[in-house]
Amino acid sequence: MMTKKVSYLEEGSNTFKYAEVNAFSKVCPYCDLGVDVVSREGYLIEDTLQILFICPRNECRQAFIGVYKKILVKDPIKPVDYVLVRTEPQIKYIKKDIDTRIMSISPVFATIFSEAGEAEALNLENIAGMGYRKSLEFLIKDYLISKNIEDRENIERKSLGQCINQDIDNPNIKSMAARAAWLGNDETHYSRKHASMSIIDLKLLIEATQYWILMELIKDEYQSKLPNAR
Ligand SMILES: [Zn+2]
Structure with a gap:
Protein backbone atom coordinates (compact mmCIF):
# COMPACT_ATOMS: atom_id res chain seq x y z
CA MET A 1 0.00 0.00 0.00
CA PRO A 89 -18.11 17.80 7.74
CA GLN A 90 -20.14 14.63 7.87
CA ILE A 91 -23.07 15.36 5.62
CA LYS A 92 -25.82 13.28 7.10
CA TYR A 93 -28.76 13.98 4.82
CA ILE A 94 -29.38 11.46 2.10
CA LYS A 95 -28.77 12.59 -1.43
CA LYS A 96 -29.25 9.21 -3.05
CA ASP A 97 -32.51 10.14 -4.76
CA ILE A 98 -30.74 12.74 -6.85
CA ASP A 99 -29.17 11.40 -10.03
CA THR A 100 -25.39 11.82 -10.30
CA ARG A 101 -25.89 13.71 -13.57
CA ILE A 102 -27.85 16.39 -11.69
CA MET A 103 -25.26 16.35 -8.89
CA SER A 104 -22.49 16.84 -11.40
CA ILE A 105 -24.03 20.03 -12.79
CA SER A 106 -25.30 21.34 -9.42
CA PRO A 107 -23.94 19.77 -6.23
CA VAL A 108 -25.19 22.80 -4.31
CA PHE A 109 -28.76 22.14 -5.49
CA ALA A 110 -28.46 18.55 -4.23
CA THR A 111 -27.23 19.78 -0.85
CA ILE A 112 -29.85 22.52 -0.36
CA PHE A 113 -32.71 20.36 -1.65
CA SER A 114 -31.69 17.62 0.81
CA GLU A 115 -31.38 20.11 3.67
CA ALA A 116 -34.86 21.42 2.87
CA GLY A 117 -36.11 17.83 3.01
CA GLU A 118 -34.54 17.45 6.46
CA ALA A 119 -36.26 20.63 7.63
CA GLU A 120 -39.57 19.43 6.17
CA ALA A 121 -39.18 16.10 7.99
CA LEU A 122 -38.77 18.08 11.23
CA ASN A 123 -41.96 20.07 10.44
CA LEU A 124 -39.94 23.25 9.99
CA GLU A 125 -42.13 24.26 7.06
CA ASN A 126 -41.00 27.86 6.76
CA ILE A 127 -37.35 26.91 6.66
CA ALA A 128 -38.09 24.03 4.29
CA GLY A 129 -40.05 26.33 1.94
CA MET A 130 -37.25 28.86 1.76
CA GLY A 131 -34.75 26.04 1.27
CA TYR A 132 -36.71 24.56 -1.64
CA ARG A 133 -36.98 28.01 -3.23
CA LYS A 134 -33.23 28.51 -2.89
CA SER A 135 -32.46 25.04 -4.27
CA LEU A 136 -34.52 25.86 -7.38
CA GLU A 137 -32.41 28.95 -8.05
CA PHE A 138 -29.19 26.91 -7.90
CA LEU A 139 -30.65 24.16 -10.08
CA ILE A 140 -31.78 26.56 -12.82
CA LYS A 141 -28.69 28.77 -12.80
CA ASP A 142 -26.24 25.85 -12.68
CA TYR A 143 -28.18 24.12 -15.47
CA LEU A 144 -27.95 27.23 -17.65
CA ILE A 145 -24.26 27.73 -16.82
CA SER A 146 -23.55 24.08 -17.67
CA LYS A 147 -25.03 24.72 -21.12
CA ASN A 148 -23.18 27.98 -21.66
CA ILE A 149 -20.21 28.49 -19.41
CA GLU A 150 -19.29 31.85 -21.02
CA ASP A 151 -22.59 33.25 -19.83
CA ARG A 152 -21.85 32.53 -16.15
CA GLU A 153 -21.57 36.14 -14.94
CA ASN A 154 -24.69 37.21 -16.78
CA ILE A 155 -26.73 34.30 -15.39
CA GLU A 156 -25.46 34.80 -11.85
CA ARG A 157 -26.52 38.45 -11.98
CA LYS A 158 -30.06 37.84 -13.25
CA SER A 159 -33.07 37.05 -11.10
CA LEU A 160 -34.44 33.51 -11.16
CA GLY A 161 -37.52 34.70 -13.06
CA GLN A 162 -35.43 36.40 -15.74
CA CYS A 163 -33.33 33.23 -16.18
CA ILE A 164 -36.45 31.10 -16.60
CA ASN A 165 -38.16 33.50 -19.02
CA GLN A 166 -35.17 34.52 -21.10
CA ASP A 167 -32.71 31.64 -21.07
CA ILE A 168 -34.47 28.26 -20.84
CA ASP A 169 -35.26 26.87 -24.31
CA ASN A 170 -36.69 23.47 -23.32
CA PRO A 171 -40.47 24.11 -22.93
CA ASN A 172 -40.93 21.31 -20.37
CA ILE A 173 -38.21 22.60 -18.06
CA LYS A 174 -39.48 26.17 -18.54
CA SER A 175 -43.09 25.28 -17.75
CA MET A 176 -42.28 23.45 -14.50
CA ALA A 177 -39.57 25.88 -13.38
CA ALA A 178 -41.84 28.90 -13.91
CA ARG A 179 -44.57 27.37 -11.74
CA ALA A 180 -42.08 26.29 -9.09
CA ALA A 181 -40.70 29.85 -9.04
CA TRP A 182 -44.20 31.36 -8.59
CA LEU A 183 -44.91 29.11 -5.63
CA GLY A 184 -41.37 29.49 -4.32
CA ASN A 185 -41.77 33.26 -4.16
CA ASP A 186 -44.57 32.72 -1.67
CA GLU A 187 -42.03 31.10 0.64
CA THR A 188 -39.79 34.14 0.78
CA HIS A 189 -42.35 36.96 0.65
CA TYR A 190 -44.45 38.45 3.43
CA SER A 191 -47.84 37.69 1.88
CA ARG A 192 -48.93 34.54 0.06
CA LYS A 193 -50.50 34.71 -3.39
CA HIS A 194 -51.20 30.99 -3.76
CA ALA A 195 -52.89 30.16 -0.47
CA SER A 196 -54.29 26.84 -1.74
CA MET A 197 -50.85 25.51 -2.65
CA SER A 198 -48.51 23.94 -0.13
CA ILE A 199 -44.88 23.07 0.26
CA ILE A 200 -45.68 19.64 -1.18
CA ASP A 201 -46.72 21.30 -4.45
CA LEU A 202 -43.54 23.34 -4.47
CA LYS A 203 -41.39 20.24 -3.90
CA LEU A 204 -43.21 18.32 -6.62
CA LEU A 205 -42.70 21.11 -9.15
CA ILE A 206 -38.98 21.30 -8.33
CA GLU A 207 -38.73 17.54 -8.71
CA ALA A 208 -40.50 17.74 -12.07
CA THR A 209 -38.08 20.50 -13.15
CA GLN A 210 -35.18 18.33 -12.06
CA TYR A 211 -36.50 15.31 -13.99
CA TRP A 212 -36.95 17.28 -17.20
CA ILE A 213 -33.38 18.55 -16.85
CA LEU A 214 -32.24 14.98 -16.22
CA MET A 215 -34.06 13.75 -19.34
CA GLU A 216 -32.27 16.41 -21.37
CA LEU A 217 -28.89 15.44 -19.89
CA ILE A 218 -29.49 11.76 -20.67
CA LYS A 219 -30.65 12.62 -24.20
CA ASP A 220 -27.52 14.74 -24.83
CA GLU A 221 -25.29 12.07 -23.31
CA TYR A 222 -26.59 9.25 -25.50
CA GLN A 223 -26.88 11.31 -28.66
CA SER A 224 -23.18 11.99 -28.28
CA LYS A 225 -22.23 8.41 -27.24
CA LEU A 226 -24.38 6.82 -29.99
CA PRO A 227 -24.70 9.44 -32.73
CA ASN A 228 -26.35 7.02 -35.17
CA ALA A 229 -29.40 5.29 -33.78
CA ARG A 230 -28.96 2.04 -35.66
ZN1 LIG B 1 -16.98 17.89 -4.18
Missing part, protein backbone atom coordinates in the same frame (compact mmCIF):
# COMPACT_ATOMS: atom_id res chain seq x y z
CA MET A 2 1.22 3.44 -0.90
CA THR A 3 1.56 5.90 1.93
CA LYS A 4 1.11 9.63 1.38
CA LYS A 5 3.35 12.41 2.56
CA VAL A 6 1.75 15.47 4.12
CA SER A 7 3.10 18.69 5.58
CA TYR A 8 1.72 20.07 8.81
CA LEU A 9 2.22 22.66 11.50
CA GLU A 10 2.27 21.69 15.14
CA GLU A 11 0.40 23.80 17.65
CA GLY A 12 2.71 26.59 18.82
CA SER A 13 5.23 26.16 16.00
CA ASN A 14 5.73 27.98 12.68
CA THR A 15 7.90 25.33 11.03
CA PHE A 16 6.35 22.77 8.72
CA LYS A 17 6.99 19.12 9.50
CA TYR A 18 6.29 16.07 7.36
CA ALA A 19 4.46 12.85 8.12
CA GLU A 20 3.27 9.76 6.28
CA VAL A 21 -0.43 9.02 6.36
CA ASN A 22 -2.19 5.85 5.23
CA ALA A 23 -4.70 7.40 2.82
CA PHE A 24 -6.48 10.48 1.57
CA SER A 25 -10.24 10.76 1.49
CA LYS A 26 -11.64 9.10 -1.63
CA VAL A 27 -15.06 10.77 -1.55
CA CYS A 28 -15.96 14.44 -1.33
CA PRO A 29 -18.54 14.87 1.47
CA TYR A 30 -20.25 17.68 -0.46
CA CYS A 31 -20.80 16.17 -3.88
CA ASP A 32 -20.60 12.58 -2.60
CA LEU A 33 -18.57 11.56 -5.64
CA GLY A 34 -15.25 9.79 -5.82
CA VAL A 35 -12.45 12.33 -6.06
CA ASP A 36 -8.68 12.35 -6.29
CA VAL A 37 -7.89 14.98 -3.69
CA VAL A 38 -4.65 16.83 -3.16
CA SER A 39 -3.72 17.61 0.41
CA ARG A 40 -3.08 21.11 1.63
CA GLU A 41 -1.49 21.88 4.96
CA GLY A 42 -2.27 19.96 8.11
CA TYR A 43 -2.42 21.06 11.70
CA LEU A 44 -1.43 18.88 14.62
CA ILE A 45 -3.03 19.20 18.05
CA GLU A 46 -1.84 16.56 20.50
CA ASP A 47 -2.26 13.25 18.63
CA THR A 48 -4.87 14.48 16.14
CA LEU A 49 -3.72 15.66 12.72
CA GLN A 50 -6.24 17.61 10.65
CA ILE A 51 -5.49 17.95 6.94
CA LEU A 52 -7.25 20.32 4.61
CA PHE A 53 -8.49 18.92 1.30
CA ILE A 54 -10.20 20.72 -1.56
CA CYS A 55 -12.58 18.87 -3.86
CA PRO A 56 -10.89 18.95 -7.30
CA ARG A 57 -14.19 19.07 -9.22
CA ASN A 58 -14.68 22.53 -10.73
CA GLU A 59 -18.40 22.40 -10.00
CA CYS A 60 -17.74 21.84 -6.28
CA ARG A 61 -14.35 23.14 -5.01
CA GLN A 62 -15.48 22.74 -1.40
CA ALA A 63 -12.92 22.41 1.38
CA PHE A 64 -13.12 19.60 3.89
CA ILE A 65 -10.91 18.13 6.57
CA GLY A 66 -9.43 14.69 7.03
CA VAL A 67 -8.99 13.80 10.69
CA TYR A 68 -6.05 11.48 11.44
CA LYS A 69 -4.95 9.73 14.60
CA LYS A 70 -1.34 9.04 15.53
CA ILE A 71 -0.15 5.45 15.22
CA LEU A 72 1.46 4.33 18.46
CA VAL A 73 3.26 1.23 17.18
CA LYS A 74 4.60 1.68 13.65
CA ASP A 75 4.38 -1.19 11.19
CA PRO A 76 7.87 -1.55 9.59
CA ILE A 77 6.33 -2.61 6.24
CA LYS A 78 3.77 0.21 6.19
CA PRO A 79 5.55 2.97 8.10
CA VAL A 80 2.69 5.43 8.45
CA ASP A 81 2.52 7.97 11.25
CA TYR A 82 -1.19 8.74 11.10
CA VAL A 83 -4.34 6.94 9.92
CA LEU A 84 -7.48 8.51 8.52
CA VAL A 85 -10.40 8.10 10.93
CA ARG A 86 -13.05 10.34 9.34
CA THR A 87 -13.69 13.42 7.25
CA GLU A 88 -15.47 16.57 8.34
Whole structure:
Protein backbone atom coordinates (compact mmCIF):
# COMPACT_ATOMS: atom_id res chain seq x y z
CA MET A 1 0.00 0.00 0.00
CA MET A 2 1.22 3.44 -0.90
CA THR A 3 1.56 5.90 1.93
CA LYS A 4 1.11 9.63 1.38
CA LYS A 5 3.35 12.41 2.56
CA VAL A 6 1.75 15.47 4.12
CA SER A 7 3.10 18.69 5.58
CA TYR A 8 1.72 20.07 8.81
CA LEU A 9 2.22 22.66 11.50
CA GLU A 10 2.27 21.69 15.14
CA GLU A 11 0.40 23.80 17.65
CA GLY A 12 2.71 26.59 18.82
CA SER A 13 5.23 26.16 16.00
CA ASN A 14 5.73 27.98 12.68
CA THR A 15 7.90 25.33 11.03
CA PHE A 16 6.35 22.77 8.72
CA LYS A 17 6.99 19.12 9.50
CA TYR A 18 6.29 16.07 7.36
CA ALA A 19 4.46 12.85 8.12
CA GLU A 20 3.27 9.76 6.28
CA VAL A 21 -0.43 9.02 6.36
CA ASN A 22 -2.19 5.85 5.23
CA ALA A 23 -4.70 7.40 2.82
CA PHE A 24 -6.48 10.48 1.57
CA SER A 25 -10.24 10.76 1.49
CA LYS A 26 -11.64 9.10 -1.63
CA VAL A 27 -15.06 10.77 -1.55
CA CYS A 28 -15.96 14.44 -1.33
CA PRO A 29 -18.54 14.87 1.47
CA TYR A 30 -20.25 17.68 -0.46
CA CYS A 31 -20.80 16.17 -3.88
CA ASP A 32 -20.60 12.58 -2.60
CA LEU A 33 -18.57 11.56 -5.64
CA GLY A 34 -15.25 9.79 -5.82
CA VAL A 35 -12.45 12.33 -6.06
CA ASP A 36 -8.68 12.35 -6.29
CA VAL A 37 -7.89 14.98 -3.69
CA VAL A 38 -4.65 16.83 -3.16
CA SER A 39 -3.72 17.61 0.41
CA ARG A 40 -3.08 21.11 1.63
CA GLU A 41 -1.49 21.88 4.96
CA GLY A 42 -2.27 19.96 8.11
CA TYR A 43 -2.42 21.06 11.70
CA LEU A 44 -1.43 18.88 14.62
CA ILE A 45 -3.03 19.20 18.05
CA GLU A 46 -1.84 16.56 20.50
CA ASP A 47 -2.26 13.25 18.63
CA THR A 48 -4.87 14.48 16.14
CA LEU A 49 -3.72 15.66 12.72
CA GLN A 50 -6.24 17.61 10.65
CA ILE A 51 -5.49 17.95 6.94
CA LEU A 52 -7.25 20.32 4.61
CA PHE A 53 -8.49 18.92 1.30
CA ILE A 54 -10.20 20.72 -1.56
CA CYS A 55 -12.58 18.87 -3.86
CA PRO A 56 -10.89 18.95 -7.30
CA ARG A 57 -14.19 19.07 -9.22
CA ASN A 58 -14.68 22.53 -10.73
CA GLU A 59 -18.40 22.40 -10.00
CA CYS A 60 -17.74 21.84 -6.28
CA ARG A 61 -14.35 23.14 -5.01
CA GLN A 62 -15.48 22.74 -1.40
CA ALA A 63 -12.92 22.41 1.38
CA PHE A 64 -13.12 19.60 3.89
CA ILE A 65 -10.91 18.13 6.57
CA GLY A 66 -9.43 14.69 7.03
CA VAL A 67 -8.99 13.80 10.69
CA TYR A 68 -6.05 11.48 11.44
CA LYS A 69 -4.95 9.73 14.60
CA LYS A 70 -1.34 9.04 15.53
CA ILE A 71 -0.15 5.45 15.22
CA LEU A 72 1.46 4.33 18.46
CA VAL A 73 3.26 1.23 17.18
CA LYS A 74 4.60 1.68 13.65
CA ASP A 75 4.38 -1.19 11.19
CA PRO A 76 7.87 -1.55 9.59
CA ILE A 77 6.33 -2.61 6.24
CA LYS A 78 3.77 0.21 6.19
CA PRO A 79 5.55 2.97 8.10
CA VAL A 80 2.69 5.43 8.45
CA ASP A 81 2.52 7.97 11.25
CA TYR A 82 -1.19 8.74 11.10
CA VAL A 83 -4.34 6.94 9.92
CA LEU A 84 -7.48 8.51 8.52
CA VAL A 85 -10.40 8.10 10.93
CA ARG A 86 -13.05 10.34 9.34
CA THR A 87 -13.69 13.42 7.25
CA GLU A 88 -15.47 16.57 8.34
CA PRO A 89 -18.11 17.80 7.74
CA GLN A 90 -20.14 14.63 7.87
CA ILE A 91 -23.07 15.36 5.62
CA LYS A 92 -25.82 13.28 7.10
CA TYR A 93 -28.76 13.98 4.82
CA ILE A 94 -29.38 11.46 2.10
CA LYS A 95 -28.77 12.59 -1.43
CA LYS A 96 -29.25 9.21 -3.05
CA ASP A 97 -32.51 10.14 -4.76
CA ILE A 98 -30.74 12.74 -6.85
CA ASP A 99 -29.17 11.40 -10.03
CA THR A 100 -25.39 11.82 -10.30
CA ARG A 101 -25.89 13.71 -13.57
CA ILE A 102 -27.85 16.39 -11.69
CA MET A 103 -25.26 16.35 -8.89
CA SER A 104 -22.49 16.84 -11.40
CA ILE A 105 -24.03 20.03 -12.79
CA SER A 106 -25.30 21.34 -9.42
CA PRO A 107 -23.94 19.77 -6.23
CA VAL A 108 -25.19 22.80 -4.31
CA PHE A 109 -28.76 22.14 -5.49
CA ALA A 110 -28.46 18.55 -4.23
CA THR A 111 -27.23 19.78 -0.85
CA ILE A 112 -29.85 22.52 -0.36
CA PHE A 113 -32.71 20.36 -1.65
CA SER A 114 -31.69 17.62 0.81
CA GLU A 115 -31.38 20.11 3.67
CA ALA A 116 -34.86 21.42 2.87
CA GLY A 117 -36.11 17.83 3.01
CA GLU A 118 -34.54 17.45 6.46
CA ALA A 119 -36.26 20.63 7.63
CA GLU A 120 -39.57 19.43 6.17
CA ALA A 121 -39.18 16.10 7.99
CA LEU A 122 -38.77 18.08 11.23
CA ASN A 123 -41.96 20.07 10.44
CA LEU A 124 -39.94 23.25 9.99
CA GLU A 125 -42.13 24.26 7.06
CA ASN A 126 -41.00 27.86 6.76
CA ILE A 127 -37.35 26.91 6.66
CA ALA A 128 -38.09 24.03 4.29
CA GLY A 129 -40.05 26.33 1.94
CA MET A 130 -37.25 28.86 1.76
CA GLY A 131 -34.75 26.04 1.27
CA TYR A 132 -36.71 24.56 -1.64
CA ARG A 133 -36.98 28.01 -3.23
CA LYS A 134 -33.23 28.51 -2.89
CA SER A 135 -32.46 25.04 -4.27
CA LEU A 136 -34.52 25.86 -7.38
CA GLU A 137 -32.41 28.95 -8.05
CA PHE A 138 -29.19 26.91 -7.90
CA LEU A 139 -30.65 24.16 -10.08
CA ILE A 140 -31.78 26.56 -12.82
CA LYS A 141 -28.69 28.77 -12.80
CA ASP A 142 -26.24 25.85 -12.68
CA TYR A 143 -28.18 24.12 -15.47
CA LEU A 144 -27.95 27.23 -17.65
CA ILE A 145 -24.26 27.73 -16.82
CA SER A 146 -23.55 24.08 -17.67
CA LYS A 147 -25.03 24.72 -21.12
CA ASN A 148 -23.18 27.98 -21.66
CA ILE A 149 -20.21 28.49 -19.41
CA GLU A 150 -19.29 31.85 -21.02
CA ASP A 151 -22.59 33.25 -19.83
CA ARG A 152 -21.85 32.53 -16.15
CA GLU A 153 -21.57 36.14 -14.94
CA ASN A 154 -24.69 37.21 -16.78
CA ILE A 155 -26.73 34.30 -15.39
CA GLU A 156 -25.46 34.80 -11.85
CA ARG A 157 -26.52 38.45 -11.98
CA LYS A 158 -30.06 37.84 -13.25
CA SER A 159 -33.07 37.05 -11.10
CA LEU A 160 -34.44 33.51 -11.16
CA GLY A 161 -37.52 34.70 -13.06
CA GLN A 162 -35.43 36.40 -15.74
CA CYS A 163 -33.33 33.23 -16.18
CA ILE A 164 -36.45 31.10 -16.60
CA ASN A 165 -38.16 33.50 -19.02
CA GLN A 166 -35.17 34.52 -21.10
CA ASP A 167 -32.71 31.64 -21.07
CA ILE A 168 -34.47 28.26 -20.84
CA ASP A 169 -35.26 26.87 -24.31
CA ASN A 170 -36.69 23.47 -23.32
CA PRO A 171 -40.47 24.11 -22.93
CA ASN A 172 -40.93 21.31 -20.37
CA ILE A 173 -38.21 22.60 -18.06
CA LYS A 174 -39.48 26.17 -18.54
CA SER A 175 -43.09 25.28 -17.75
CA MET A 176 -42.28 23.45 -14.50
CA ALA A 177 -39.57 25.88 -13.38
CA ALA A 178 -41.84 28.90 -13.91
CA ARG A 179 -44.57 27.37 -11.74
CA ALA A 180 -42.08 26.29 -9.09
CA ALA A 181 -40.70 29.85 -9.04
CA TRP A 182 -44.20 31.36 -8.59
CA LEU A 183 -44.91 29.11 -5.63
CA GLY A 184 -41.37 29.49 -4.32
CA ASN A 185 -41.77 33.26 -4.16
CA ASP A 186 -44.57 32.72 -1.67
CA GLU A 187 -42.03 31.10 0.64
CA THR A 188 -39.79 34.14 0.78
CA HIS A 189 -42.35 36.96 0.65
CA TYR A 190 -44.45 38.45 3.43
CA SER A 191 -47.84 37.69 1.88
CA ARG A 192 -48.93 34.54 0.06
CA LYS A 193 -50.50 34.71 -3.39
CA HIS A 194 -51.20 30.99 -3.76
CA ALA A 195 -52.89 30.16 -0.47
CA SER A 196 -54.29 26.84 -1.74
CA MET A 197 -50.85 25.51 -2.65
CA SER A 198 -48.51 23.94 -0.13
CA ILE A 199 -44.88 23.07 0.26
CA ILE A 200 -45.68 19.64 -1.18
CA ASP A 201 -46.72 21.30 -4.45
CA LEU A 202 -43.54 23.34 -4.47
CA LYS A 203 -41.39 20.24 -3.90
CA LEU A 204 -43.21 18.32 -6.62
CA LEU A 205 -42.70 21.11 -9.15
CA ILE A 206 -38.98 21.30 -8.33
CA GLU A 207 -38.73 17.54 -8.71
CA ALA A 208 -40.50 17.74 -12.07
CA THR A 209 -38.08 20.50 -13.15
CA GLN A 210 -35.18 18.33 -12.06
CA TYR A 211 -36.50 15.31 -13.99
CA TRP A 212 -36.95 17.28 -17.20
CA ILE A 213 -33.38 18.55 -16.85
CA LEU A 214 -32.24 14.98 -16.22
CA MET A 215 -34.06 13.75 -19.34
CA GLU A 216 -32.27 16.41 -21.37
CA LEU A 217 -28.89 15.44 -19.89
CA ILE A 218 -29.49 11.76 -20.67
CA LYS A 219 -30.65 12.62 -24.20
CA ASP A 220 -27.52 14.74 -24.83
CA GLU A 221 -25.29 12.07 -23.31
CA TYR A 222 -26.59 9.25 -25.50
CA GLN A 223 -26.88 11.31 -28.66
CA SER A 224 -23.18 11.99 -28.28
CA LYS A 225 -22.23 8.41 -27.24
CA LEU A 226 -24.38 6.82 -29.99
CA PRO A 227 -24.70 9.44 -32.73
CA ASN A 228 -26.35 7.02 -35.17
CA ALA A 229 -29.40 5.29 -33.78
CA ARG A 230 -28.96 2.04 -35.66
ZN1 LIG B 1 -16.98 17.89 -4.18
